[in-house]
Amino acid sequence: MILLSGGLDSATVLAIAKDKGFEPHAISFRYGQRHDVELDAARRVAAANNVDRHVIAEIDLRVFGGSALTADLDVPHHASVDDLDDGGIPITYVPARNTIFLSFALAWAETLGASDVFIGVNALDYSGYPDCRPEYIAAYEQMANLATKAGVEGTQRLKIHTPLINLTKAETIAKGLALGVDYSLTHSCYDPTVSGQACRTCDSCLLRRRGFAELGMTDPALGVASRRP
Amino acid sequence: MILLSGGLDSATVLAIAKDKGFEPHAISFRYGQRHDVELDAARRVAAANNVDRHVIAEIDLRVFGGSALTADLDVPHHASVDDLDDGGIPITYVPARNTIFLSFALAWAETLGASDVFIGVNALDYSGYPDCRPEYIAAYEQMANLATKAGVEGTQRLKIHTPLINLTKAETIAKGLALGVDYSLTHSCYDPTVSGQACRTCDSCLLRRRGFAELGMTDPALGVASRRP
Numbered sequence: 374m375i376l377l378s379g380g381l382d383s384a385t386v387l388a389i390a391k392d393k394g395f396e397p398h399a400i401s402f403r404y405g406q407r408h409d410v411e412l413d414a415a416r417r418v419a420a421a422n423n424v425d426r427h428v429i430a431e432i433d434l435r436v437f438g439g440s441a442l443t444a445d446l447d448v449p450h451h452a453s454v455d456d457l458d459d460g461g462i463p464i465t466y467v468p469a470r471n472t473i474f475l476s477f478a479l480a481w482a483e484t485l486g487a488s489d490v491f492i493g494v495n496a497l498d499y500s501g502y503p504d505c506r507p508e509y510i511a512a513y514e515q516m517a518n519l520a521t522k523a524g525v526e527g528t529q530r531l532k533i534h535t536p537l538i539n540l541t542k543a544e545t546i547a548k549g550l551a552l553g554v555d556y557s558l559t560h561s562c563y564d565p566t567v568s569g570q571a572c573r574t575c576d577s578c579l580l581r582r583r584g585f586a587e588l589g590m591t592d593p594a595l596g597v598a599s600r601r602p
Numbered sequence: 603m604i605l606l607s608g609g610l611d612s613a614t615v616l617a618i619a620k621d622k623g624f625e626p627h628a629i630s631f632r633y634g635q636r637h638d639v640e641l642d643a644a645r646r647v648a649a650a651n652n653v654d655r656h657v658i659a660e661i662d663l664r665v666f667g668g669s670a671l672t673a674d675l676d677v678p679h680h681a682s683v684d685d686l687d688d689g690g691i692p693i694t695y696v697p698a699r700n701t702i703f704l705s706f707a708l709a710w711a712e713t714l715g716a717s718d719v720f721i722g723v724n725a726l727d728y729s730g731y732p733d734c735r736p737e738y739i740a741a742y743e744q745m746a747n748l749a750t751k752a753g754v755e756g757t758q759r760l761k762i763h764t765p766l767i768n769l770t771k772a773e774t775i776a777k778g779l780a781l782g783v784d785y786s787l788t789h790s791c792y793d794p795t796v797s798g799q800a801c802r803t804c805d806s807c808l809l810r811r812r813g814f815a816e817l818g819m820t821d822p823a824l825g826v827a828s829r830r831p
Contacts, residue, residue, distance in 0.1 A: 432661045434709060469709035472749045476705045480698035484666045509748040516741035520701045525732040 374482045374490045375399045376474055377427070379414030380561040381581055381594075382493030382537055385549035387422055389536045390491045392552050398485065399427045400478055404470070405435035410569045414560035421558055430477050434470070450564070450574040471504035475513055475533070482531065483521045491534045497541055510535055542584030550588075557593035571595050603711045603719045604628045605703050606656070608643030609790040610810055610823075611722030611766055614778035616651055618765045619720045621781050627714065628656045629707055633699070634664035639798045643789035650787055659706050666697065679793070679803040700733035704742055704762070711760065712750045720763045726770055739764055771813030779817075786822035800824050 375390055377383045377399040390397050401415040412429060419427035471494065478490045494505040503509060514533045523529035537545050549556065562571035562578050571578050573595055585592040604619055606612045606628040619626050630644040641658060648656035700723065707719045723734040732738060743762045752758035766774050778785065791800035791807050800807050802824055814821040 428666075430662060433659060468712035468751075469705055469749055472708060472746070473702070473705040476698055476702040479701060480663060481666045483697035503751060503754040504749045506748070509745070512741070512745035512748045516738070516745045517701070519735070519738040519741045520698055520733045522697075522732060 374478045374485075374487050375424070376478055376490070376492045377401050377415045377419060377424075378493070379411040379416075379418055379559060380493070380577075381542075381549070381556060381559045381584075382495060382545060382561075383415075384418045384554050384556065384559045385545050385552075386491045386493040386534075386536060387418065387424070388549055388552040388554045390489075390534070391422065395489060395491075397422070397424045397491075398481070398487065399424045400474075400481060401427070401429045402432055402474060402477070403429055404432050404473075408565055408569075410562075410565045411560050413569070414558060417558040421555060428481065432473065432477075434468075434473070450572065451576070451579060452574070453579065469504070471502075471509075472513070475517075479517050479520065479531065483523065486523075486529070488523070488529045489532050489534060491536070493537050494535050495537050495542075495545070496539060505538075507535070507538055510538070541587075542580050543587035546584045546588060546590075555593075559594055561594070603707045603714075603716050604653070605707055605719070605721045606630050606644045606648060607722075608640040608645075608647055608788060609722070609806075610771075610778070610785060610788045610813075611724060611774060611790075612644075613647045613783050613785065613788045614774050614781075615720045615722040615763075615765060616647065616653070617778055617781040617783045619718075619763070620651065624718060624720075626651070626653045626720075627710070627716065628653045629703075629710060630656070630658045631661055631703060631706070632658055633661050633702075637794055637798075639791075639794045640789050642798070643787060646787040650784060657710065661702065661706070663697075663699070663702070679801065680805070680808060681803070682808065698733070700731075700738075701742070704746075708746050708749065708760065712752065715752075715758070717752070717758045718761050718763060720765070722766050723764050724766050724771075724774070725768060734767075736764070736767055739767070770816075771809050772816035775813045775817060775819075784822075788823055790823070 375383065375387050375397045377387060378401065387397055387399065399419045401412055403412060475490065475492065482490055494510065496506055510533055514531065517531045518524035521531065524531065561581050563575040564572045566572065571594060578595065582592050582595055604612065604616050604626045606616060607630065616626055616628065628648045630641055632641060704719065704721065711719055723739065725735055739762055743760065746760045747753040750760065753760065790810050792804040793801045795801065800823060807824065811821050811824060
């Protein structure tokens with residue numbers, strides 16, 4: 374069970390899961406994002422990887438507000454990656470988002486009898502997001518194993534895999550390239566143009582660009598209008 | 603933050619929270635139930651209690667299937683409460699439902715700055731549901747406090763209140779009646795008729811009826827078409 378946003382990280386996670394011999398199912402969310410570009414990217418990435426099944430779950434986090442990604446707040450832009458805020462929790466943080474996403478993955482995993490959930494959280498680049506930290510993931514796993522039939526019956530322990538949690542963006546990209554990930558299919562921008570172009574100046578664009586730059590490369594998705602499948 | 607299904611238990615929980623001095627917000631879910639009767643009941647109960655705000659969150663658990671409440675499986679019916687299965691997990695169990703519901707409550711609580719979530723789980727009548735047990739709730743609370751801004755910053759600990767967890771149905775009803783709950787507004791049936799009448803023979807109807815019977819009463823919602831607001 375892969376949480377697939379359509380971004381660079383989850384595309385890499387999908388490749389890692391396949392490389393480990395899993396037959397992946399992918400789940401994406403329409404959660405009141407201000408744009409659908411990332412779901413288009415998720416569909417492209419799922420199709421390119423022949424996932425067994427790709428489900429897009431409809432949820433609506435807009436009823437709660439509270440984040441620049443779902444409410445009418447401005448996504449911050451910066452001239453360079455050196456201007457990123459290091460302290461505090463970014464305004465792009467969506468309250469309890471990973472908790473909700475993992476809970477849907479848990480429901481589907483239980484229905485299918487699957488025991489492995491993969492999520493592309495990262496504790497380095499996103500240290501400001503509480504739900505990207507290893508201690509959070511460990512607590513979630515413990516809770517999940519008390520929440521389900523299989524956990525109660527002791528027949529199957531759920532494992533949450535976080536293969537990127539301690540990698541820099543450049544290390545993630547290097548790993549993905551080694552596994553054949555086509556990053557031109559992915560989309561990570563928080564604030565794309567109407568035509569689906571990455572903005573180049575939000576936190577996510579800047580972190581991606583730096584990652585590719587550290588490998589002496591140009592981000593293949595930056596500045597190019599998102600490809601349609 | 604009250605998880606309000608419109609059933610007997612959550613209506614009682616709402617009354618308890620008000621009695622403790624909380625100013626309740628209520629959240630209900632359209633989660634692919636086979637009928638809308640319980641959301642009508644949730645609206646009636648919320649209105650009768652003047653809750654600050656009542657949100658109905660749209661989620662779709664049908665994409666995963668796996669439960670008689672959301673899929674095309676038959677809800678079991680029994681002639682009497684003595685015929686209820688004691689062992690195992692009922693077919694009406696919805697995979698990870700409470701985990702998903704609590705995660706939405708967590709998101710809204712974080713957005714509002716609320717720190718108290720009330721849920722009407724019960725470990726006696728629903729011992730077969732893994733996500734109604736005290737150890738599950740404790741693990742959820744621990745996870746939630748690692749998932750949120752307030753948890754990370756140490757400014758506010760989230761508390762999950764489960765005031766009914768060790769009560770029999772009769773004890774729950776007695777408590778609710780003492781607090782003035784109008785149980786004729788509630789709806790608990792898993793398999794209502796098209797016109798909204800309780801079936802009288804599903805697990806939920808039978809447990810309610812026995813609870814009222816133990817108090818020498820008739821269930822005011824049984825056999826009566828659901829009242830519209």
